[in-house]
Amino acid sequence: MTKIISVLxxxxxxxxxxxxxxDTASAKAKDKQAIDLAATLFxxxxxxxxxxxxxxxxxxxxxTLQGNALITVNAxxxxxxxxxxxxxxxxxxxxxxxxxxxxxxxxGKSKGTFYLTSAFTxxxxxxxxxxxxxxxxxxxxxxxxxKWKSKAKNSIIAGHGKISVCTNWVVFGPGPNxxxxxxxxxxxxxxxxxx
Numbered sequence: 255m256t257k258i259i260s261v262l263x264x265x266x267x268x269x270x271x272x273x274x275x276x277d278t279a280s281a282k283a284k285d286k287q288a289i290d291l292a293a294t295l296f297x298x299x300x301x302x303x304x305x306x307x308x309x310x311x312x313x314x315x316x317x318t319l320q321g322n323a324l325i326t327v328n329a330x331x332x333x334x335x336x337x338x339x340x341x342x343x344x345x346x347x348x349x350x351x352x353x354x355x356x357x358x359x360x361x362g363k364s365k366g367t368f369y370l371t372s373a374f375t376x377x378x379x380x381x382x383x384x385x386x387x388x389x390x391x392x393x394x395x396x397x398x399x400x401k402w403k404s405k406a407k408n409s410i411i412a413g414h415g416k417i418s419v420c421t422n423w424v425v426f427g428p429g430p431n432x433x434x435x436x437x438x439x440x441x442x443x444x445x446x447x448x449x
Contacts, residue, residue, distance in 0.1 A: 289415055290328035291441040293339045295319040297434045310360070311348045317366075318342050319437060324373060331411065331447050337370040337379055339439070347388055347396070354423045354435075358390035364398060380409040384417050395435075396421035402441060406448040415443010 343366025382404035
């Protein structure tokens with residue numbers, strides 16, 4: 255009899271925890287707010303591209319990008335304004351030529367992981383995934399549109415939305431390493447702060 259009562263108490267406790275968990279998830283969904291962020295990233299490293307000289311297609315397994323300033327928060331949790339963005343991605347793109355200063359992307363795709371890191375503590379506050387379809391447009395050697403998502407298990411926000419990028423080859427100085435691709439990123443969507 256004692257064992258039966260113990261089992262019933264455990265089942266009741268599990269039911270209560272499940273209901274509380276469901277209510278919490280619903281409350282977070284209701285607390286979503288608009289997200290509108292902007293940032294600039296520099297390509298700081300990449301694995302050597304695998305390139306087909308006949309077709310113009312290039313595949314990069316790993317490309318690292320780093321923000322140079324705090325992200326701009328046009329809408330969303332104020333805490334995001336104290337973060338710097340970085341990313342790691344892979345890409346498969348067809349270029350018009352192999353002269354980086356003038357090449358445009360004809361078509362392709364990129365996907366990766368982005369990180370928002372506190373500029374004050376160095377803690378990673380947001381981890382998210384994104385994927386892009388890329389081409390080119392006026393003023394952008396690489397123009398991309400896609401989606402992003404972050405989950406509560408490893409971020410202070412849980413949400414999703416759209417991401418757009420404009421990337422150009424920029425020369426900073428006379429040296430052989432004084433040039434890189436610079437990407438302006440715009441992120442919109444909706445997200446909820448995670449307790």
